[in-house]
Amino acid sequence: AQTVTQSQPEMSVQEAETVTLSCTYDTSESDYYLFWYKQPPSRQMILVIRQEAYKQQNATENRFSVNFQKAAKSFSLKISDSQLGDAAMYFCAYREETSGSRLTFGEGTQLTVNP
Amino acid sequence: EAQVTQNPRYLITVTGKKLTVTCSQNMNHEYMSWYRQDPGLGLRQIYYSMNVEVTDKGDVPEGYKVSRKEKRNFPLILESPSPNQTSLYFCASSRTGEFQPQHFGDGTRLSIL
Numbered sequence: 001a002q003t004v005t006q007s008q009p010e011m012s013v014q015e016a017e018t019v020t021l022s023c024t025y026d027t028s029e030s031d032y033y034l035f036w037y038k039q040p041p042s043r044q045m046i047l048v049i050r051q052e053a054y055k056q057q058n059a060t061e062n063r064f065s066v067n068f069q070k071a072a073k074s075f076s077l078k079i080s081d082s083q084l085g086d087a088a089m090y091f092c093a094y095r096e097e098t099s100g101s102r103l104t105f106g107e108g109t110q111l112t113v114n115p
Numbered sequence: 116e117a118q119v120t121q122n123p124r125y126l127i128t129v130t131g132k133k134l135t136v137t138c139s140q141n142m143n144h145e146y147m148s149w150y151r152q153d154p155g156l157g158l159r160q161i162y163y164s165m166n167v168e169v170t171d172k173g174d175v176p177e178g179y180k181v182s183r184k185e186k187r188n189f190p191l192i193l194e195s196p197s198p199n200q201t202s203l204y205f206c207a208s209s210r211t212g213e214f215q216p217q218h219f220g221d222g223t224r225l226s227i228l
Contacts, residue, residue: 009155035216045205045219091157102148102173103207103217105157 002027004094006106013082014114020067021077021109023092030054032096034068034075035103039089048090051075079111087113117142121206121220128196129228136191136223138206144218145211147189148173149181152203152222161204164189165211196227 004025013019025034036048051059051068058066063080079086092106119140128134140147148163150173160173164183178200180192189208193200203224207217 004157006157043203043222045207045222047216050216102160102163103158105150105159107155107157 002104004106008109010110012112018080023075025094035093036077037091119220125224127226138189140208144208147208149191150205198227201227
């Protein structure tokens with residue numbers, strides 16, 4: 001079974017600084033998708049960014065970018081110019097091309113942004 | 116507005132009293148799924164449905180039932196809830212076969228005493 005591991009239960013960053021959240025996954029598939037979701041205290045699950053495994057170019061969405069290393073099975077999230085509103089639980093998720101839409105989630109990383 | 120609606124948002128109940136958490140989506144999505152979220156474990160899939168009348172077990176199906184009689188609805192049923200089912204539950208939906216993210220409901224906090 002595929003697994004997703006987030007080795008940092010908690011991280012903190014100063015406002016306006018940059019932080020990187022780690023995610024590794026285990027799979028024998030070559031086609032899959034990776035996602036980062038944000039869960040603020042409101043409990044909503046908000047899609048932050050997504051990456052298709054066959055694309056070598058790292059995805060970017062404004063202040064959020066990923067470092068996708070397919071051979072290393074690593075998918076880290078970089079948040080630049082951190083803002084207080086970025087404080088949340090962040091989940092890394094994996095989805096196979098062949099499994100329909102099933103998502104496998106990591107354990108989550110709680111990000112604190114200090115003013 | 117495109118959304119996934121779960122009800123109730125909060126529920127405190129007692130062991131053994133059957134309960135149903137409803138989930139409805141208005142996006143005509145084929146795929147729907149239930150997850151439970153527990154500290155340190157992330158979200159784990161309970162059941163999923165690829166289309167009407169098609170359901171299958173996820174990673175933690177024990178103690179739960181689902182049905183998919185209509186495309187828009189996917190209720191989660193706890194026939195005899197136990198304290199270990201105290202958790203935060205999410206319903207999600209998406210299209211199938213495309214690079215589409217799942218849309219999540221706002222979550223249901225269940226406490227089983």
